[in-house]
Amino acid sequence: xxxxxxxxxxxxxxxxxxxxxxxxxxxxxxxxxxxxxxxxxxxxxxxxxxxxxxxxxxxxxxxxxxxxxxxxxxxxxxxxxxxxxxxxxxxxxxxxxxxxxxxxxxxxxxxxxxxx
Amino acid sequence: xxxxxxxxxxxxxxxxxxxxxxxxxxxxxxxxxxxxxxxxxxxxxxxxxxxxxxxxxxxxxxxxxxxxxxxxxxxxxxxxxxxxxxxxxxxxxxxxxxxxxxxxxxxxxxxxxxx
Numbered sequence: 574x575x576x577x578x579x580x581x582x583x584x585x586x587x588x589x590x591x592x593x594x595x596x597x598x599x600x601x602x603x604x605x606x607x608x609x610x611x612x613x614x615x616x617x618x619x620x621x622x623x624x625x626x627x628x629x630x631x632x633x634x635x636x637x638x639x640x641x642x643x644x645x646x647x648x649x650x651x652x653x654x655x656x657x658x659x660x661x662x663x664x665x666x667x668x669x670x671x672x673x674x675x676x677x678x679x680x681x682x683x684x685x686x687x688x689x
Numbered sequence: 690x691x692x693x694x695x696x697x698x699x700x701x702x703x704x705x706x707x708x709x710x711x712x713x714x715x716x717x718x719x720x721x722x723x724x725x726x727x728x729x730x731x732x733x734x735x736x737x738x739x740x741x742x743x744x745x746x747x748x749x750x751x752x753x754x755x756x757x758x759x760x761x762x763x764x765x766x767x768x769x770x771x772x773x774x775x776x777x778x779x780x781x782x783x784x785x786x787x788x789x790x791x792x793x794x795x796x797x798x799x800x801x802x803x804x
Contacts, residue, residue: 579732605790607790607791607792609794614796615796616693616778616794616795616796616797617778617780617792617794618794619791619792619793622791666732666733668790668792669790670790677738678723678735678782678790678792680725680732680733680735681732682731682732683731683732683733685730
């Protein structure tokens with residue numbers, strides 16, 4: 574139980590285009606989801622906290638107009654990287670808080686973004 | 690701000706050795722601490738979760754301890770195997786309330802176990 578599915582697992586896009594990454598909770602409702610980014614050899618850094626039905630809360634230094642987060646339902650949060658640049662190439666991973674299991678955290682499989 | 694440090698950054702050992710991975714955090718007011726495994730190009734697999742009121746957790750050959758007051762945790766791997774090769778991440782959850790579930794990660798320890 575408490576499975577989080579993330580899609581796509583890998584994506585290559587051209588510089589200047591936008592890419593959408595989806596994070597779905599398959600068998601539970603997630604009012605809160607978290608988006609992280611991990612550069613090579615670095616730790617996972619929280620980008621934003623996504624709350625269903627309200628605006629996301631972004632961490633300091635993360636451009637909210639560049640990284641658009643939408644959490645329109647209790648099972649889906651999306652991260653859209655707008656006008657992607659090569660420096661946005663990274664590993665993006667989402668997680669969801671599972672309230673029915675005592676607030677444990679389930680992670681998606683992650684998405685590798687390469688901007689060329 | 691919560692900062693998480695993991696030592697060593699990398700570890701290479703022969704099969705069968707018992708290992709200790711270290712994690713320290715700057716703010717002892719944590720809700721829980723979690724150890725994850727990350728295989729190359731993959732997501733995260735949760736290994737052990739220790740609540741702030743607990744001192745240790747065990748799962749198979751893995752044992753994690755927590756000393757909240759000193760801001761330290763160790764992950765002990767007994768009788769290591771080549772299949773244990775991965776990056777091990779330590780993460781703490783500091784917040785309660787609406788941001789519960791937000792994790793602060795260390796950079797990880799890259800473990801290689803050779804036959």
